[in-house]
Amino acid sequence: MENVNPYSDDSELRPTTWNSYIGQEKIKDNLKIILSAAQKRNEIPDHLLFYGPPGLGKTTLASLIANETERKIKMIAGPIIEKSGDIVAVLTNLNPGDILFIDEIHRINHMIEEYLYSAMEDFKLNLILGKGPMAKTIDLKLPPFTLIGATTRLDLLTSPLRARFGAIFQLDFYTEKEIEEIVKRSASILKTKIGDKAVHEIAKRSRFTPRTANKLLKRVRDFAEVKGDGIITHQITQKSLTFLEIDELGLSKEDRKIISTIINNFKGGPVGLQALASATNEEERAILDIYEPYLMQLGLIERTPKGRKVTKKAYAHLNL
Numbered sequence: 001m002e003n004v005n006p007y008s009d010d011s012e013l014r015p016t017t018w019n020s021y022i023g024q025e026k027i028k029d030n031l032k033i034i035l036s037a038a039q040k041r042n043e044i045p046d047h048l049l050f051y052g053p054p055g056l057g058k059t060t061l062a063s064l065i066a067n068e069t070e071r072k073i074k075m076i077a078g079p080i081i082e083k084s085g086d087i088v089a090v091l092t093n094l095n096p097g098d099i100l101f102i103d104e105i106h107r108i109n110h111m112i113e114e115y116l117y118s119a120m121e122d123f124k125l126n127l128i129l130g131k132g133p134m135a136k137t138i139d140l141k142l143p144p145f146t147l148i149g150a151t152t153r154l155d156l157l158t159s160p161l162r163a164r165f166g167a168i169f170q171l172d173f174y175t176e177k178e179i180e181e182i183v184k185r186s187a188s189i190l191k192t193k194i195g196d197k198a199v200h201e202i203a204k205r206s207r208f209t210p211r212t213a214n215k216l217l218k219r220v221r222d223f224a225e226v227k228g229d230g231i232i233t234h235q236i237t238q239k240s241l242t243f244l245e246i247d248e249l250g251l252s253k254e255d256r257k258i259i260s261t262i263i264n265n266f267k268g269g270p271v272g273l274q275a276l277a278s279a280t281n282e283e284e285r286a287i288l289d290i291y292e293p294y295l296m297q298l299g300l301i302e303r304t305p306k307g308r309k310v311t312k313k314a315y316a317h318l319n320l
Contacts, residue, residue, distance in 0.1 A: 013186045013214050014060050016067055022185065023178040023210070024057060027169045031061070034167060035069055044097055045069065046166025047120055047147040049105075051154040053293040055211030056171040058150035062101040065148065073099040078107035087115050091125060096143040105149035106156035113161055120147055120164040152289045173208035173297055176200075182210050183217055187232070192221050197234035205241055205250040207294045212250075219244060249298060249317065254282070256318065258291055259300060262310045263320060269301075269309035276308060 015021040018028055031048075038045040045065070050058040059075070066073035072095065081087050081102075094100060102108070108116075118126050118139075125140040149165065151157060162168070174182075180203040187194045194217075202220060206213035217232075223240035224232045245253045261280050262269045277284045282291070292308075295301045300314040 022181045023174045044144045045146050049149045049165040049168045051151045052171035055209040062148045066099050071097050071099050075101045078104040081108055084112055087112050091119050091142055094143055094145045098145045101148045103150045106151040106153045176203050179203040179206050179213050183213050186214050186217055194232040198232045198237040201237045205246050207250045255291055259310055259314050270304050270307035272307045
């Protein structure tokens with residue numbers, strides 16, 4: 001199995017130093033202490049786990065740690081690890097001090113996950129050769145390494161795996177001001193002129209998420225180059241975001257579809273995840289990982305023991 005980095009999108013906009021990484025200040029301060037202490041003791045840093053909704057910077061933090069510690073990083077996604085031979089191949093190809101980043105680590109098969117226990121704790125692999133009475137167990141020594149895991153679903157990680165991380169950090173949604181700084185930085189890197197009002201307009205519709213902000217910035221830039229003179233003005237921004245069907249709260253047509261379905265099909269809720277996924281023709285994981293966190297952050301839906309319910313704020317937003 002090849003070592004794959006599936007996160008090349010927006011690589012030119014990805015921060016490479018602590019100073020260029022905007023937001024998540026508390027996490028950055030904690031990481032700096034962990035890395036500095038390990039360096040003083042001439043040890044490798046503890047295994048780290050980042051969790052939170054997509055697009056908040058989990059992969060970027062892993063890359064930053066590699067840059068700041070001058071270590072090589074190998075990136076793979078949990079679903080790519082399909083059999084025990086895959087994880088064995090990855091671990092045995094690490095060099096001393098390397099960083100192994102596993103995204104969507106909660107999606108690793110639990111049988112394969114067990115290989116990580118001894119690898120993370122004792123830097124060795126327990127391999128079983130043969131079957132039945134003739135089977136033999138051998139311990140294969142591994143070079144010391146740091147595993148950085150990222151997940152959108154901390155609840156799906158098993159307790160034994162979670163316990164082997166030295167530090168666990170939750171990434172929060174960004175403030176609007178932080179998103180504005182990110183948009184300005186990205187526009188500068190893209191060599192695109194943008195007005196302050198346009199920056200604010202993009203930021204407030206970016207779901208408090210850097211990845212979304214950068215995607216919207218690029219699409220608005222396209223619109224400005226085709227429909228204007230290449231300068232991103234407030235008027236161009238509003239026109240392009242309306243064209244993209246992103247409303248003033250940053251809701252996409254898929255977000256609005258979820259809300260309106262709960263209202264129209266289920267009388268405002270409560271409704272279970274499976275029923276909602278079927279009614280909207282969306283995957284359950286997409287609702288859980290992409291749409292629901294932001295809708296809950298805005299207070300448009302809430303979870304109850306019986307399922308999801310829309311709030312009065314949602315009715316007002318859709319003029320219902």
